[in-house]
Amino acid sequence: MDSYADLVAADDVLLFVNAAITSTGQREFHGSAGAQTLSLDFLHDYMLGNYRDLYAGVLALDINDHNVAIIARRLLETAGEATAGQRRDEGRLIAARLATLPPQRVYKLFDALRRARVNNRRTRAVMRDWLAARPDLAFDAVKYRGALKRALRHAHLLPPGTELGDFLFGRPSRAHFATPLLETWRRAHHEKAALYDLPFTVAEQFAARHGVPRAVFLERIAPRMTRLETLRVQASARRHGADEVRADLARMPLTRLASYVLSLPVEDRLRRREELTGALESAAARVAGPLRGSWGKVTAVLDDSFSARGSDEKRRRPLAVALAAHHLLAALADDYTGLWTSGRGDALLVRPYGPTPLGRRILDALETAPSRLVIVSDGWDNAPPGLAAEVLRVWRTRLDPARRTAVVHLNPVYDAGGYDVRRLAPSVPTAGVRDAEDLPALVELAQFAEGRTGLAELTAYLDARAAGLTAGGPAGGRHDDRA
């Protein structure tokens, strides 16, 4: 039997995990960026102060990159307060987790550590190991020149070989580099043709310096762009007349793809219906993998109310998560029904509009007698307010006490005022969600939120995930699918 303190601890950890999954310190539909950052900072302080081990353990879960960086920074900043054993475990977890982060995030973290004047032995070791594991440091030196330079200087490291040191720390008059990429970079200063062998962001600067027309530049640099760069630039490239820049939708991660589809005007979506639907379905099938068709009869209630438009910083994020979840659940279930709150039937044409009659839609969903009901919503149930909670409560207590239907609520928005994602009803587990790809793992995590499992199980779960992470397995098993 868990003590009261243990129950509180389990509760706190779940609350923190929800925040760490959803909040990126950016503006949301209902809350400002300032409120989000303030609220998130408080949670980090609270967790670090009270449950240092659990706080570090959260690194092994599918929390978002923003929070991974914050946790790593906080742990390294306060390394002096930890025991030797804790420091060893934390170091291992941080190293393993940083390996899964995109490099620009890690360089940003190193910069933050430098600004905070954190330069303990643990920090230097983490930086040394991460840089040593980079597949091509010359590439980093070109693409993240300033950041790499500052990181090396901060950690007192010597770059391998003589050339890299010269490249980063001066002697620009050097006549020749033996490393091909560095040599290309040198030539790009005076030779237009050379810049097309550089990474896109670096080449863009040289193109501007040489006055290369945008259309010509985009046309020729297209093969060097990353997936996300292509996705981001392709609309403006088409306006410039560079048709070579075309994102390969078939390889795009699911939620990212959903965001892209929602950014298109309705006419484009109608015209490209087959292509877009096909891409979404194949992305969902990739995520579902071996679980495909194993979830039985599933009904989803998906929120496409006006608040799903997110903010200028997170455009249509909640709606994109709902659309991605729609396709993923269709792949996971063998009998699937998706119900949008607006009552629209065509998932490809959804747009954020109207109120949130969640209660009514949940009633419609329960009528299909599913074995699993998944609700994807920001939890602002307002037409009428509180009906969803009442429907779920009465359903659980009077109509389905035997729990034939498992209900889970996934919430893509962090509510800064409540220090958690908004819940619908006490009887329904709520979990934060950032990428729909995490959905299977989150449904697993949400079982803890039902309050039937205690701290011991939660700690065991975190330890198992941490062991998986440090043993080399990817966190969440989906990082191959990232950009």
Add this chain to the structure above:
Amino acid sequence: MTALDLTGLRTRPAQVWGAVRLVPLVRDEPVGDLRLSARLYGDAAGLVDLGRGSSYFSYVPHGFVATWTRDGSPAAAYGTRLSAGHDCAPADVMPLRVHHRTARREAKERLRFLPLHLALEGYLALHFGGPTVAWEEWSRQAVRRGLSPRVEQAYTGARVSGLADALRVFEIHPGQCGLLLYVADTLAAAFAVPHPDDYRALHPTLVEDLYGELVHHYALLMPPVPDFRARVPDAGIHDLAGLRAAAAEQEAAWAEFHDVTMAAGLLEETYTWRTVHRLGRFTLSRFLPAFRPRRENHIGEAVTDGEGRVVYLKTFRLSESQVRRGHLLSRLADHDWHLARTAAALGVTEAQLGLRLENAGFGHLLRQDVLDRYRRQERVGGG
């Protein structure tokens, strides 16, 4: 003297943000042959020319353009462009725009009017002429120039704390044609338009409207209001159909509660109407309340159709002191501005009425020596 007829507009569940509660009104059948659109005037002080040589200055953030058809066929909203084709004023001088009258015919079937200005003008001009009979107590200024200059205060929506955010996060219902705005659960303003598309276009203009002192203070001082959350009784529900019926009952109960209790101050009062313009089968008019102190009093303007149903509505909640002023002026006018008779009708002494007039800001209407006498009487009488 008739009440507002909001037939055709259904109440939907409210949305709450801080101390602001927004109650959407939905039209099942939109009115197709009258359309409204907004026209932004920018940061220009406006001089409203009332004709007949009189005019007043005002800041008018936007105007509405009503377009209608004679045969009942659908009309298109006209000129929803931002800053419709007006020449830009030089940047270094304060632009001044002359609005020719508050309602002006722009084309044969198009009328431009300034929202709330009809209503406010109606209130400001209430018995503006001053004493109709030159009883000796009234000052020479009162007899010669009436109530001029007449001053009232209001706040723009942007100054009402929390209102801009509440309007931003409000989720517009499909078919929504109106909104009732409550601050700390007192009705602050009512707004209704003929067509959902007009509503979507005009929803953001609510933050540029004028709101009374009461609304401003309540928004600043009052704590957040709670949601009226749905409650479904456990007993007697045995299947999903029963649950669904209970849910529908909750929605109906809310609409009933709102219309009968929350909006009673607006809907159950009777108003004095004055027609301003005829637009085909529609009538643009303004209305004044009965000015009963310590009650809700709304002034406003409305477009009604042939049967008197409201097609367009905009109201302004008067503050308590504004109601008192209106009340005093109407009572005085009822008794031909005779102080003793008015005082008797109000059940107070003449001196008390005089001091009430002074407290209401109308001291300059009474002769100084008369006012001094009232003060002395009150001092002696009050002991």
